[in-house]
Amino acid sequence: MFYADLHIHSKFSRATSKDMNLETIEQWAQIKGIKLIGTGDFSHPEWLREIEKKLNEEGDGLFSLKKQYKLEVPESCRKEVFFILSSEISCIYQKNTKLRKIHLLVLSPSIRDVTKINHALTHIGSLISDGRPILGIDAKEFIKIILELSPESMIIPAHAWTPHFSIFGSQSGFDSIEECFEELTPYIYAIETGLSSDPPMNWRLSKLDSIILISNSDAHSPTKIGREANIFEIELNYKALTEAIKTGKGFLGTVEFFPEEGKYHYDGHRACGIRLSPKETIKRNYLCPVCGKKLTVGVMHRVEMLSDREEGFKPPKAFPFKSIIPLSEIIAEINKTSSQSKVVSNHYIKAINNLGNEYDILLNKNLKEIERFDTLLAEAIDRMRKGKIVVEPGYDGEYGKIKVFGETVETTPKGQALLF
């Protein structure tokens, strides 16, 4: 059994950390407990050059970092990491008079396939300006091009519910997979649920019963790697992985963010400090009570609109999932400080050194063992595993807040109190 995070970005994507190089990604994958990680950004010529230079092609569609590039990793976490060629494409185009903005994750089996794909894409958009290139073509046309050139490649709609850039997005998405991909719909085997939705929300759409729900971090910096991931029990090669996504065989489910913590769980207006539940939004006719403009409709609302089942429904074939809170956030809450502080990072390193990688700590480690290291941490992880948490949902780009101990709720960064 291993964890896989298939969607991240390199330093060549906009608004990403300079540390998103192959060496650091490999290092942090180990710290987090991720065995298989996407390279991200294979469509970027310079990033692809780095991939070719620093990784060994294993011949079965996976890659590993050459010895001379390996960075120091705490002994407690040291494990082999494999890379899979992945990239994210932004399709921006008009369909049925509406502007669509759809992000798609692409997985590919070899450098040769990727070279062919990139060559075709250079005629459609500028690949060099952004690791996640914008292409002015229909998502359906895109899938056609990719599958013609590289039939083994796989396309997965990314963070499927995000309001602005996704297949079901409230702002510029579609109401169904068919509306977007038409006769090519059978080639969509999976969707990424994104941070703001979890499997139970997706189970409410009967149309998604045949679709595998996967989860990835979409990390822009090393510490965000593995904030969501997939669990597989398969042989480690490209074919087995894509087969598992196609058939569900060997796919054991996902590791999830609490969806409330995602940036687009609820509705609202970040600039106005307004957060509303779907019901509230409908009551206010989708208008912001502060500025009077249209509210950004979040993921929960969108699910409500497209779903054909009541909340709580669980399809018989549903895969299991586990919800986690990033370890640094738990430590920050215990220490009553921000997760970016020095105190937290010192404590984090200590925990990792003593107990093992982050996933192990959060998901598998015996509580007694954690207790011997830090009793409060053990208590927090116990609560997290049992789902005993206090939430303040995210909205319109503002991350939600998750507390395990449920102290008094803070105000938003702008200092404006929330409506409730």
Next chain:
Amino acid sequence: MNLNKNQKLAVESLDKYLCVLAGPGTGKTLTITAKIIHLLKEGLNPEEISALTFTQKAAIEMRERVIKHLDKKEHLPFIGTFHLLCIRLLREFLPKGERNFQLCTRAKQKEIISTITEKSADKIIDKISKFKNKTLTLDDKTIPVYEKYENKKKELNLLDFDDLLIKTLEMLNNKEIPPLFNHLIVDEFQDINKIQYEIIKRLLKETGCLSVFGDPDQAIYSFRGSEIELFLNLPADFNSLMLLNLSFNYRSQANIINASNKFITANTKRFSKKIEPTKPSTYPLILIEVEDEYEEARTILNEIKRRIGATDFTDLYKNKEETNYSYNSFAVLTRTNRQLKIIKELLLNEGIVVKTIEKDADKWIDSFIKKLSELLTKEKISKKLLETIPLYDFLEDSGILEVLEDYEAFMIKNIAKAYRKGTLIEQIQAFRDEISGLTAFDLFPENLNAVSLLTLHGSKGLEFPVVFIAGFEEGLIPYTLSSDWNIEEERRLFYVGMTRAMDELIILYARNRFINGKKLSLPVSSFLKEIPEEFIMTKKVRPKKDGPLQKGLF
């Protein structure tokens, strides 16, 4: 088809000489197509009808519409360019030995000239062309080049584009080609030249009808020898001329129509025509003053970005004014090709796809024709040549289209669709004649979802929801930096640019700009005064104090 009153009159007119004044966005192509269909339905023999267009693109569009409406692919009337018509006539009426000429394309012309002289082939080709059209006398140095060029063509059995027209007219004058058509329709009549005019007159049967469509206010090709006077003299030339005006504009919002209507009245060489908007007024025209060409490009980028909205998460809270526009909703128009370079670089750098009119279309066409010829020499294929296989199927099977870009293949296939009669070799010959007349303009990938970067000339016939006209400075618009400029033609050119816009027209001028290596501070265009102020909103882009603008170089 849904036609308005005057469109219907134009379609059904029985007048011997009909002139339809069709301003921008008034449904000219629709009306012409409807007229062709009407004539066919009235029972006219397709062989006696001919519709002449100025671009291959227009011809293909009309053919498609006619085919769709009649639901039959054979027995179509001739719909094509002047050049194609001339090729067809010459292949039919020239003495047997001369009939098998090939077209001397621009690329071939260059090739020949470059074996004769080291001077710029483009300039010499232009001179020779003007000379042949009797608008220029040759200087002593060019005469020997011209003679050698003509000899070489004769030797290779080639005819250039001018030869096609001249030869056809000659044969018409000598009664070697009889008047062939009972109904002639001519599109874009304002762009016609003297020789074409004479050809039309002589091709029309005594009992035949002539319908011309056009808009003198959009005549912008005098540098190619077209003469607006030919249009303006029509009433004098044909006594019984029926003049119709298509007056409803279906393209642009009212402010754009009203502003451009008023603007063009400053010209004197024109027919007064009425254009009424059918869409209500929305935005005013926007005039933006910028520091220099770099800020101009950046302003255009920002305006496009604002309308597309965020393209990734980092943009979300900067660009909230989303519209339903996509990249192909935008066009940037300039007076000269060179101005587009900086804008193109910046947009590409920011990941925005652009499309331009590629200058090396000639080469592309030449290499395609070469490949086609090579294909025919293959044994397997040469056996098929006398069979009656539709050209379209043959091309699909041959694999020759696979190496083409999507829009190129699209164009080629559309042309091929019209050929299905006769043996394969006959079809290929006719098809090759048509392909060799393709221009860079025809190959503009209209459907590609990208921002169009075009010169004002190149924008003709196109339309976009949002149009930027950059470089609105006296000297560039009107272009007075060359010796032979004509204020009325410059005004028409700007009018063409304005009327491309459907929703928004954004005009930019820079306080400083490098032109031909010199930094110039040109005043805003004098055309500004000719657009009523009530339609314009002025904006200024304040340069940031420590921004990246280059200042104080001089």
